[in-house]
Amino acid sequence: MPLRSSKTNQLYLFSSLRKRKFPVHQGAGSHRIGVHVLCFILEGEASLLIDGVLCRIRPFELYLLVPGMIIDVPDRCSLITYYGLFFQPVMLVKEGKKFEGVKSLSLSGAFLPGHIAIRQPQQVLQRLLHMHDQSRGAARADAFSLRLLLEEFISFIITNAPEQREASDERIERSIIYMKENYTGKISIDHLAEAAEMTTTAYSRLFRKMKVASPIEYLNQIRMDKAKQLLDQEDRRVKEVADFVGFRSEFYFSRMFQRLVGVSPTVYMKRGTMKIAVASSLGFHEHLQSIGIEPVCVVDLFQYPGIGEQAYSKQLIEQLSELKRSKCDLIIADHYHLHLKDSFKQIATPYFLDFSVWDWKRNFVKIAELVNREREAEAVLTRLDLSIEDAKRLLHHSMGEERITVMQVSHRAVGIQGKTDHPLNELIYKELALKPGGQVPEEMWRLEIPPEALPVLDTEHLFIQKHHVLAGSEEIFKRMTQTAAWQETGAIQEGNIHAIPNWFVMSWTPLGRQHIIKKLIDLLAK
Structure with missing residues (x-):
């Protein structure tokens, strides 16, 4: 049907969400895709040709398949388990005063077939699981509610793509661009307000509202993020990095880096090769083990009720000696060990996790970043x-x-x-x-x-x-x-x-x- 009007909107209609395995039958062959489906990989790895492009399929990746796509499967293909979200794009066309729905094969510009890069696979999975619950059983949601969930899911994917910038005021974005282009030099709040074409007071107030941080805090985080990238490179010196990211004082740079990152720049430079010890009453050594790192020493120096002073003193001396013998570079510790901070400093760099909020997941992610294992986490x-x-x-x-x-x-x-x-x-x-x-x-x-x-x-x-x-x-x-x-x-x-x-x-x-x-x-x- 010819489209006589330029007034169009695209909708996505929910069909079903199922947990499936691929390929259904072993052996080489080609599969033509006949529907629109988003595939979130749960288990298994395989190399497949998707429309002639070799794709290495891995867990926690997302793929958009559309009608007409060809998937070529090798003779010996590992089994892949995935959630398949089936849907139908519809173009809503305004003809005069009426709207008419037309099935569409094309998708919106930012929603392209093939591998879809995602920053937060965990949140993608959570949304899929919620949609799965809502689409099944006696309490199944109605078609309208499921369509809204699908639209929200697709919007989440598009707006949270790795290359996307978070939504903000255009004036604030101009000032952030200024920060990123000039962070190596001296930047004042007046410079940033001028870039945003606002008064200093109004700019600071709007920036904090949009970014939940002051402009200077945001600028320092940009500098620290760049510093972390540089410190990961070989043969970098702390003074050189400090100067590059806009600090004339190496001491002030190191102090700020320690405050924002949790360890000194020198320790951070060794984060992939450090020998880690753990002093924890909360089993923090398991954080490391779950991401493939075995700590060189694990101690628990809390004085539990029922343990007398003499027995505890003996235990304390023995375990501090064990820490020292391990020749660790870093001691990851919980708040039950804060009173031993000075003792730890004589052995290695201590890193105490913040327990102002009981958030086990945040602590896990911080530890993973500290040892360069974010993806594994x-x-x-x-x-x-x-x-x-x-x-x-x-x-x-x-x-x-x-x-x-x-x-x-x-x-x-x-x-x-x-x-x-x-x-x-x-x-x-x-x-x-x-x-x-x-x-x-x-x-x-x-x-x-x-x-x-x-x-x-x-x-x-x-x-x-x-x-x-x-x-x-x-x-x-x-x-x-x-x-x-x-x-x-x-x-x-x-x-x-x-x-x-x-x-x-x-x-x-x-x-x-x-x-x-x-x-x-x-x-x-x-």
Whole structure:
């Protein structure tokens, strides 16, 4: 049909979202694509010819296939598992006062067939999983809602492409261009406001609103990002890099680099070859192991309740000596070891993670950047998301409306885990979406009570860890089990009580979270 009007809009209609495998049959052959489909690779690697272009297919990549494309498969092709998002582009054409939908083979200019570069595969997967949930079962969303989800997904892909700049005010963008072109020299706030053609006050206010940082903070981050690139190059000197990115003082540059990046420029230059030690009560060595790095030394120097001063002093001396013998270049430490900062400095450069917010994932990503393993970390997080999604479906199918309560019995009190503000709570009640018991706090990370104050627990499954046994948690546990409320709790009567290791610590690392997920499946999936 001829298009007589230039008034057109493109829509994308949702067809289906399925988890599939390719190729269906082994052996060499060609496959002609007959539909529009976005393929997010979950597992498997293979070399395929897509419209004559050799593509190395890898996990966590996204491909757009369109009708007419030819995929050539070699004789021995590894199996690929992927999510296929099938859709139909429609051109909405205005004819006079009416709109008419016409099937379209072409796509919008920024949405091109073939491999689509994505910066955040984890977020792409999360959106696909949400769309998958909304498109299935009795609670399936209507066609309009699914179309909106599809449109949002495509918009997310386009606007978050690696080469894309985030949306901003044109005046702010002009000043950022000025920063990037002149960061090697002296730049004042007046220079930036002039580039934006604004007053200094109005410019500073708008910039902070758009970028959630002051202009000078943003400029310094540009300089530090460039400095990191230069420091990764061989035969670079810190003074040379400092001068190149606009610092006349090597000392001031090093101090700012340390503040923004977490380590000195000299340490950063060795980030791919450093010998790493870990001082942590939260299992941070597993962060390194999950991205393929084995720390040269792992110590835990927290004085746990029940350990006397004499025993702790002996342990402290022994483990500090072990750290020294490891000849490590860097010590990654948590906040439980801050009091040992000066002792660590005598051995190697200490790197303390920020615990003002209990964000296990942010700490993991920071550690990965510190050792030059960002891509590996992204893959680990994406695999973890896949495990969570598979476990969630399996557990929901098995458990139905059954509820779960997690407790920690210490030498002081009985603790009932809440639904929020702790990595374990968020894994169980948010990510796995398991149903909480009746006494699970909504707005607290944990409710602590004396054992005699234990209520009858409205829960079908009870998970308990005895914490600080040396300090007397066994006695608190015994007092709790002697209460009438304990005896009347349904999970106890049915024998659905499970002793667990320290999930509260394990939930701080990807490997620990995988272990918790596997144990929940082993115990609860029928």
